[in-house]
Amino acid sequence: MMRSITFKFSLLCLMMALLANAASAQTHYKDLEYPKLSKVEIPEVDRVELDNGMILFLVEDDELPLINMSARISVGSIYEPEDKIGLASITGAVIRTGGSVNKSGDQIDEELESIAASVETGIGQTSGFASMSVLKENVNTGLKILADILMNPAFPEEKIDLQKVEQRSVISRRNDDVNGILFREYSKLIYGPKSIFARHSEYETIDAITRDDLVAFHQKYFHPNNMMLGVWGDFKKKDMIKKIDAAFKSWKKVDFKRPATPSVSYNYDYSVNVIRKDDVNQTNILLGHIGGKLDNPDYFALRVMNEILGGGFASRLFSRVRSDQGLAYAVFGQYSANFDYPGEFYVGCFTKSETSIQAVRSLLREVELMKTEDVTDAELALAQESFLNSYVFNFDTKSEVVNRLMTYEYYSYPEDFLQQTKDNIEKVTKADVKRVAQEYLRPDKVRILLVGKVDDFDEPPSVLGSVNEIDITIPVAKEEMPEATAETLAKGMEVFNKTVDACGGAEAYSAIKNYVIDGVVSISTPQGDMQGTSMATYQLPGNFHVVINLPFGEIKQVMAGDDAWMVSPQGAADMPESQRDQMRAGMFRDWVKLFRRGEADGLKAQHMGSGDVNGTAAEILLLQDAEGHSLKLFVDTSTYLPLKQVYQGTNMMGTPAEMEEFFLEIKDIEGVKLPGKIVINADGKKFLETVMNEIKLNQEIDPKLFEKE
Numbered sequence: 001m002m003r004s005i006t007f008k009f010s011l012l013c014l015m016m017a018l019l020a021n022a023a024s025a026q027t028h029y030k031d032l033e034y035p036k037l038s039k040v041e042i043p044e045v046d047r048v049e050l051d052n053g054m055i056l057f058l059v060e061d062d063e064l065p066l067i068n069m070s071a072r073i074s075v076g077s078i079y080e081p082e083d084k085i086g087l088a089s090i091t092g093a094v095i096r097t098g099g100s101v102n103k104s105g106d107q108i109d110e111e112l113e114s115i116a117a118s119v120e121t122g123i124g125q126t127s128g129f130a131s132m133s134v135l136k137e138n139v140n141t142g143l144k145i146l147a148d149i150l151m152n153p154a155f156p157e158e159k160i161d162l163q164k165v166e167q168r169s170v171i172s173r174r175n176d177d178v179n180g181i182l183f184r185e186y187s188k189l190i191y192g193p194k195s196i197f198a199r200h201s202e203y204e205t206i207d208a209i210t211r212d213d214l215v216a217f218h219q220k221y222f223h224p225n226n227m228m229l230g231v232w233g234d235f236k237k238k239d240m241i242k243k244i245d246a247a248f249k250s251w252k253k254v255d256f257k258r259p260a261t262p263s264v265s266y267n268y269d270y271s272v273n274v275i276r277k278d279d280v281n282q283t284n285i286l287l288g289h290i291g292g293k294l295d296n297p298d299y300f301a302l303r304v305m306n307e308i309l310g311g312g313f314a315s316r317l318f319s320r321v322r323s324d325q326g327l328a329y330a331v332f333g334q335y336s337a338n339f340d341y342p343g344e345f346y347v348g349c350f351t352k353s354e355t356s357i358q359a360v361r362s363l364l365r366e367v368e369l370m371k372t373e374d375v376t377d378a379e380l381a382l383a384q385e386s387f388l389n390s391y392v393f394n395f396d397t398k399s400e401v402v403n404r405l406m407t408y409e410y411y412s413y414p415e416d417f418l419q420q421t422k423d424n425i426e427k428v429t430k431a432d433v434k435r436v437a438q439e440y441l442r443p444d445k446v447r448i449l450l451v452g453k454v455d456d457f458d459e460p461p462s463v464l465g466s467v468n469e470i471d472i473t474i475p476v477a478k479e480e481m482p483e484a485t486a487e488t489l490a491k492g493m494e495v496f497n498k499t500v501d502a503c504g505g506a507e508a509y510s511a512i513k514n515y516v517i518d519g520v521v522s523i524s525t526p527q528g529d530m531q532g533t534s535m536a537t538y539q540l541p542g543n544f545h546v547v548i549n550l551p552f553g554e555i556k557q558v559m560a561g562d563d564a565w566m567v568s569p570q571g572a573a574d575m576p577e578s579q580r581d582q583m584r585a586g587m588f589r590d591w592v593k594l595f596r597r598g599e600a601d602g603l604k605a606q607h608m609g610s611g612d613v614n615g616t617a618a619e620i621l622l623l624q625d626a627e628g629h630s631l632k633l634f635v636d637t638s639t640y641l642p643l644k645q646v647y648q649g650t651n652m653m654g655t656p657a658e659m660e661e662f663f664l665e666i667k668d669i670e671g672v673k674l675p676g677k678i679v680i681n682a683d684g685k686k687f688l689e690t691v692m693n694e695i696k697l698n699q700e701i702d703p704k705l706f707e708k709e
Helices: 002-025 087-097 105-114 136-151 157-173 178-191 203-207 211-221 237-247 299-310 316-324 353-372 377-395 398-410 417-427 430-440 486-502 506-510 577-589
Strands: 046-049 055-060 066-073 118-123 128-135 227-233 271-276 282-290 330-338 342-352 447-452 467-469 514-525 528-539 543-550 553-560 563-568 571-574 604-613 616-624 630-636 642-650 656-669 672-682 685-697
Touching: 055 237, 055 398, 066 136, 066 398, 087 105, 087 118, 087 128, 087 136, 087 157, 087 211, 105 118, 105 136, 118 136, 128 136, 136 237, 157 203, 157 211, 178 271, 178 282, 178 342, 178 447, 227 237, 227 398, 282 353, 299 316, 299 330, 299 353, 299 377, 299 417, 299 430, 316 330, 316 342, 316 353, 342 353, 353 430, 353 447, 377 398, 377 417, 377 430, 486 604, 486 616, 486 630, 553 577, 563 577, 577 642, 604 630, 656 685
Parallel strands: 055 227, 271 447, 271 467
Antiparallel strands: 046 055, 066 128, 066 227, 118 128, 282 342, 282 447, 330 342, 514 528, 514 685, 528 543, 543 553, 553 563, 563 571, 604 616, 616 630, 630 642, 642 656, 656 672, 672 685
16 A cells, blocks of 8 residues: 555656646746738729719628628718607618518518518618628529619608607617716717717607608619719629619619708816716716717827727726726726717716715826826737727628728728728837827816716715706697686695595595505507506605516516616516606506695696597596606596596607506495506507406505515
8 A cells, every 4th residue: 555655646746747848848828939820811892883873892702592782872860850859770770671652571581581582672871771691592582672762762651650769779779887877978079969970769759740841861872873882792793783783773873962061169177077877886987078080180199099008908097997996896988989970089987976076086197197108018019009909800700891891981981991000000109109198188178067966976076076966858849828827726726625535635645554455457568468466566755666477577667765666577676766666656646646645745736638548527626746746647527436547658668658547446445436447548449457356455564565575
């Protein structure tokens, strides 16, 4: 046994010695030598102009039996009217989804699916696009569809309405993402809130768009001599030119010149701007000023400067603000440049609320040091290498090559602009970097934006300067109401008091401390009604806990004071402020909460005249509280029992809609009346139905219901 142990020990020592020798023989990473990269082979691209003015860029590639096309159209959202923002986006989408006058969008979907092909269209800020991808054998079918929808779009109303719903849904959720808020509002600070480079759609601008607007927008900008088409894949150039020429033969050239891109006016100044977001525990920060254009001779030095300041893991911002000072989860910088209008310069970070002002000072310090500190040899070499090492990836697909050439021609840049960029970045010196930093960076005239929970900041933002607090409330069109008079207010409160008395009296409702409703829900969806059960617990004055069981799982919503959260099969999440507002409005509309209030509690009741609800004569009241919540209550003229209430709410997509809440099967529950069934319509269509199986008042409530799990 002793000999066996000795042998194993000797073998172990030998292995350790061999590993040590191998380690000592390894070359240090700085001494490693790499073979020279192979020469980048750039495919030859043919440029051809058809008789109708359409410009083609073609590259043969027989590696796969595929053919791809990419069109660039001289159109963009910068050309849409200010009162119809969203027109370009909707037009670009419905050109495809709506199909042509010859074939519906749904028919096109089926045909493309049968041949595993795709055709897409869209319109961005400064250009429109269309694309096609098909197997070689189906190119005639794909090309015919592409040409047809570009030349003869049908713009059916139902597809326009679907796009409007989608646009409204995007608007409704735009304040849910802090980073989205940060960059959106920063662009407004740089370009101006009404600038075509920063503006965005609102419910009002989407609602104003009509089918005639789409038709006119298409007719104005969609012409063959206002479009370029890139083609790459398994084809012969002469054959492909003939196919494209034949497909677009009937599309005639017109006298058209693309309008010039509007100029940007900018004055350097200093400002401190804050957006309150109380449902987060970190602050997102940007600060900076206007950037530049790609045709600026200093662009190449500015690009290197940006890489040194905030371009990556080795940048000064990352090394100092994040690693050394520990002030940020993420830190970054960008001196952006656009083809035809100035970009933005900014540095920014995401930091905890308690280090917000400290982080701003640190960012400002690094921008100032970029102007005064010399650039080291290592910083310059690394910044240049970061660009040069990625240069080859500009040519790894034919689509990149073709689309880049179309982009350069679209914006009137030389076709070898990328090569010029490479050559000029290689020539940048340390002196160049310092010169452009001193000339272009203005840390004393930056516009600072902080988005976060202001009350938790380490110092008030005012220590940085005079504060401008930005309101990001999503505007919703409000119904024009008759001006209240002493007479309509007096009559309104009289009818309201009769309604409360008819339902049991304010004293009886005030005696309710909590109530629990066991019910069945039916939610109307495009796929049909979805059934479920619900258990709602209300603890007055402002807490509630609702659990809904649906076929796909359980959803729980909780409001406890100012805090609100949701738990779903995907996990738990805090409610964004927009949803909290909806929950507070829901509490205002609740019978128990509403009927325990009166003038003394700040409630106003205005008589709005008479009407009817499904044939029953009704008095109409406009009820408003001090927090700005409102609803129209329709009460039976003879019994004074509530028939329905109307208010501005949100539908299933989260977009604004006029909600009608009908009260049915009214029950007597321990001296008060409450609805046994509620049916809610959104914009005239059934949205939700709830049947109350059991309603219990003043129960023993587990306080843990209102605690986060």
